[in-house]
Amino acid sequence: MSAATKHKPMDRRRFLRDASRGVAGCALAGMGLTQFISDARALPAQAIRPPGALEESDFLAACIRCGLCVRDCPYDTLSLAELGHDGAATGTPFFTARDVPCEMCEDIPCVVACPTGALDHNLTNIDDADMGVAVLIDEEACLNALGLRCDVCYRVCPVIDKAITLELSPNTRSGAHAIFMPIVHSDHCTGCGKCEKSCVLPDESAIKVLPTRLAKAHSAEHYKLGWEENNPLVDELIDLPDRLPGSGTDNLAAPGGFLPGDMPDPSMEGGFTSSIKLPGTGGAGQ
Amino acid sequence: MSDKTHLPVGAEAIRDKGWLTAHKYLLLRRASQLFFLFLFLMGPWLGIWWVKGNLSGSLTFDILPLTDPFIAAQGIIAGHWPALTALIGALIVGVAYALIGGRVYCSWVCPINPVTDGAHWLHDKLGMTKGWQPKRETRYYVLGMVLAVSLLTGTIAWEFVNPISMLHRGLIFGVGFAWAFVLAVFLFDFAVSRRGWCGHLCPVGAFYNLLGTASVLRVTAKNRAACDDCMDCFAVCPENHVITPALRGQDDDTPLILSPDCTNCGRCIDVCAPEVFEFTHRFDATPAPGRVRAKSTPAPRADKAA
Ligand code: SF4
Ligand code: SF4
Ligand code: SF4
Ligand code: SF4
Numbered sequence: 001m002s003a004a005t006k007h008k009p010m011d012r013r014r015f016l017r018d019a020s021r022g023v024a025g026c027a028l029a030g031m032g033l034t035q036f037i038s039d040a041r042a043l044p045a046q047a048i049r050p051p052g053a054l055e056e057s058d059f060l061a062a063c064i065r066c067g068l069c070v071r072d073c074p075y076d077t078l079s080l081a082e083l084g085h086d087g088a089a090t091g092t093p094f095f096t097a098r099d100v101p102c103e104m105c106e107d108i109p110c111v112v113a114c115p116t117g118a119l120d121h122n123l124t125n126i127d128d129a130d131m132g133v134a135v136l137i138d139e140e141a142c143l144n145a146l147g148l149r150c151d152v153c154y155r156v157c158p159v160i161d162k163a164i165t166l167e168l169s170p171n172t173r174s175g176a177h178a179i180f181m182p183i184v185h186s187d188h189c190t191g192c193g194k195c196e197k198s199c200v201l202p203d204e205s206a207i208k209v210l211p212t213r214l215a216k217a218h219s220a221e222h223y224k225l226g227w228e229e230n231n232p233l234v235d236e237l238i239d240l241p242d243r244l245p246g247s248g249t250d251n252l253a254a255p256g257g258f259l260p261g262d263m264p265d266p267s268m269e270g271g272f273t274s275s276i277k278l279p280g281t282g283g284a285g286q
Numbered sequence: 287m288s289d290k291t292h293l294p295v296g297a298e299a300i301r302d303k304g305w306l307t308a309h310k311y312l313l314l315r316r317a318s319q320l321f322f323l324f325l326f327l328m329g330p331w332l333g334i335w336w337v338k339g340n341l342s343g344s345l346t347f348d349i350l351p352l353t354d355p356f357i358a359a360q361g362i363i364a365g366h367w368p369a370l371t372a373l374i375g376a377l378i379v380g381v382a383y384a385l386i387g388g389r390v391y392c393s394w395v396c397p398i399n400p401v402t403d404g405a406h407w408l409h410d411k412l413g414m415t416k417g418w419q420p421k422r423e424t425r426y427y428v429l430g431m432v433l434a435v436s437l438l439t440g441t442i443a444w445e446f447v448n449p450i451s452m453l454h455r456g457l458i459f460g461v462g463f464a465w466a467f468v469l470a471v472f473l474f475d476f477a478v479s480r481r482g483w484c485g486h487l488c489p490v491g492a493f494y495n496l497l498g499t500a501s502v503l504r505v506t507a508k509n510r511a512a513c514d515d516c517m518d519c520f521a522v523c524p525e526n527h528v529i530t531p532a533l534r535g536q537d538d539d540t541p542l543i544l545s546p547d548c549t550n551c552g553r554c555i556d557v558c559a560p561e562v563f564e565f566t567h568r569f570d571a572t573p574a575p576g577r578v579r580a581k582s583t584p585a586p587r588a589d590k591a592a
Contacts, residue, residue: 022424026431033431037439037446054366060441063366064357064372065451066343067459071329080455082462090464091342091445091455115343116361117369122415 021075026216044087045210046095048131048191050078051102052111052123056211062118065091075103097193097209104158104192127159131214132191134164134184134207142206145181147171153195153207155180162167162188164195186216295521298559311318311552318394326458341395341454342445343375351375356385356493360443361438380497386550388498392484392491393524393551397454401468402484405475406524416480422527425492432489450490469577499546502567505554507532507541508574512560519563527552533562534576534588541574542566 043049043056050069053059070078070093077100081088088094093110095102104126111119122182123129134153143150144166157164163183171177182195184207191209199205299308306313326344327334337346343353355374358368368376383391392399435443445451449471452464471483484491507513510533519533520526528545535541555563566572 018421018423022421022427025420025424026427027464029428030431030435033435033443033447034439037441037443038434041439041441041447043344054348057440058366061361061436062366062368064342064353064361064368064442065445065455066339066353067455068339068343071335080459082456082460082464083452083466084463086462089446090462091451091459113345114343115353115371115375116366117372118366121369285367 003139034229041089042087043089043094043211045214046080046099046208047086047088047097048102048193048209048211050093050095050110050119051104051108051126051129051131051190052114052119052121053131054118054120057116060089060092062116064116064118065093066197067091067093068113068115069093069110069119072109074105074109076100077102078110095193097196098205099197101193101197102190103194104129104190127188127190129190129192130212131193132184132209132211133189134191134193134195135215136182136184136206136207137208137210138201138204141201142182143200144182146207147173147179149179149180150200151180151182152198152200156194156198158187158192158194158277159190163190236269245276293516295518296557298516299518300555302559303561308556311556314508315394315551316400319397319400322395323397323454323457326454330458340451340458341397342451343372349512350378352379355497356490357442357445359493360433360445363433364440364442365435383494383497383501385501385546386498386503387501387548388494388496388546389491389549390498390503390512391494393549395456396450396490397486398450398468398471399484401472402481403454404476405472406481409476409480414477414480417477418479418482420479420482420486422486422488424523425488425495428487429489429492429496442491448490485524495546499548500568501550502569503550504566504568504570505532505543505548505550505552505563506566506570506572506574507535507543507562508564508566508570508572509560509562510535510541511575511577513562513577514560515556516559520555520559522553524549524551524553536576537573539576542568544568 041056041060049056050060050073054062065080067080069078077095078093079086079095080091080093083090086094106126108123108126108129111121111123114121136145139145151166154160154164154166162185164184166180167183168178168180171179191212193209195207196205196209199207222263298306309378322341325337326340329338337344339345339352341354342357343351345351351354351371351374353368353372357377358372358376361368432444447467449467452467456462456464456468475481475483479486507529513533519529523529525545525547528543528548531539532541532543550565552563552565555561555565
């Protein structure tokens with residue numbers, strides 16, 4: 001390099017010193033910034049992203065915080081997070097369902113407005129939106145759960161009878177009525193928050209939209225819902241030996257006991273000689 | 287040095303050219319800064335939505351998309367390839383600043399500039415020492431750090447702390463506690479480091495700096511022969527190291543200020559009484575003889591020797 005040949009070693013040393021000072025200083029600042037970011041990007045549960053928003057980790061790489069989605073929302077649902085006031089990363093769009101829910105516009109103007117694709121342009125049918133999942137979070141306060149007929153969340157739901165259904169069960173308290181329990185079905189719920197907004201209870205709503213990551217458990221892969229799939233787990237049926245009348249607790253010929261003389265042969269594997277004798281049976285058991 | 291270095295900065299220019307001419311570019315610049323802010327505020331304040339969004343990304347007349355190319359670059363590094371609209375926007379902004387000088391953003395558009403200029407003004411008024419002066423290259427290290435953190439965290443890292451967006455977005459969408467970042471920059475420039483933020487640390491400025499390396503619009507010290515060493519241009523220039531090669535160059539040296547650090551603010555043109563500087567383009571080859579003078583003896587113009 002010409003700089004190295006032209007300059008005195010003193011210059012090179014100074015350059016190295018300055019450079020390492022710069023690098024070290026910035027490494028320090030970078031660590032601070034990284035730490036700050038990992039704190040600041042935690043999204044509070046009640047802050048819901050607009051429809052079509054990418055997965056939160058991708059969203060923060062994509063959203064430039066321009067607010068165009070906010071501007072084009074006709075219902076003023078969305079706002080940009082303000083530092084220290086709203087929990088979402090500063091300047092990113094979100095809404096609070098209890099204040100203003102998403103009205104699920106047919107043409108989804110917020111998504112159309114997004115220049116970066118932080119709101120995914122592949123979302124063209126608002127019913128496919130997945131902003132979160134409503135959860136009936138307080139069954140002790142929900143009027144329907146208490147056996148009354150409120151039904152408000154059910155009736156305001158834009159995906160009524162798919163996202164929320166009312167499931168009937170006997171009201172054991174009165175003994176004569178039914179409980180119309182609001183049940184949310186996550187595959188249809190868009191997370192628009194209209195139910196949360198409309199819940200008639202004062203202050204907090206009994207039904208709340210939560211981020212899907214909090215609201216949904218992963219289904220247990222190792223259990224098989226036999227009433228939904230009746231194909232066997234293993235291709236070839238394993239024919240386990242039927243229990244024959246004889247020794248065992250579900251012995252049909254001699255319920256709960258052994259037939260006389262039916263003791264396992266002590267010479268066989270697992271056989272034993274009973275240490276007790278019961279009267280009249282000639283063997284152990286009972 | 288002449289006695290004139292002891293006169294208040296720009297005093298001669300005001301006397302010779304009149305106050306207005308001696309503040310022409312400063313006034314134009316403030317007007318431009320207000321104009322760009324007002325464009326964005328017309329919507330929320332007056333309901334006239336010619337421009338929507340903020341400096342990070344905007345849409346003008348529902349057709350022209352603009353995106354901050356630095357933010358777009360961080361996004362790409364963080365792992366998101368922006369949709370076409372944002373890419374076109376970044377391209378338009380990038381090409382524009384590459385032509386007129388990247389740091390035109392700093393002096394004519396950036397809302398932090400009045401803040402740091404204000405800090406500098408107060409700093410000067412109180413006659414404070416320049417304080418901590420990190421190397422000017424530090425901003426490139428900061429720029430590298432920001433890109434590295436973007437990669438590491440998979441986020442547009444600088445937007446978590448960027449005082450520019452905090453202020454601009456804050457004014458348009460609601461500020462929250464973001465003003466604290468702006469205050470921090472003001473205090474830093476005022477009390478810790480003279481011209482510290484914009485001149486030494488801001489990675490946005492560093493990015494635009496690189497963008498404007500070959501910019502067409504440039505200031506030239508064409509009339510450098512007339513320089514009377516009052517040093518006012520050095521006093522007002524936020525990046526005054528860029529002046530020396532052009533102003534003090536010999537006949538064969540170009541009078542163009544070619545350093546991309548120059549923000550094209552034009553303040554040197556304002557304060558120079560003998561009208562040494564003017565705006566031109568980088569291909570301007572008008573010969574500009576250097577000064578003929580005995581070493582370190584300034585040759586003040588007779589009419590101005592105070
Ligand atoms: S779908 Fe409509 S109401 Fe919902 S956030 Fe988007 S623009 Fe607003
Ligand atoms: S329009 Fe897209 S990039 Fe802009 S704030 Fe909304 S989500 Fe972010
Ligand atoms: S959030 Fe509530 S109102 Fe909206 S779709 Fe889900 S259940 Fe229905
Ligand atoms: S250096 Fe940074 S803060 Fe200063 S004017 Fe330029 S972009 Fe704005």
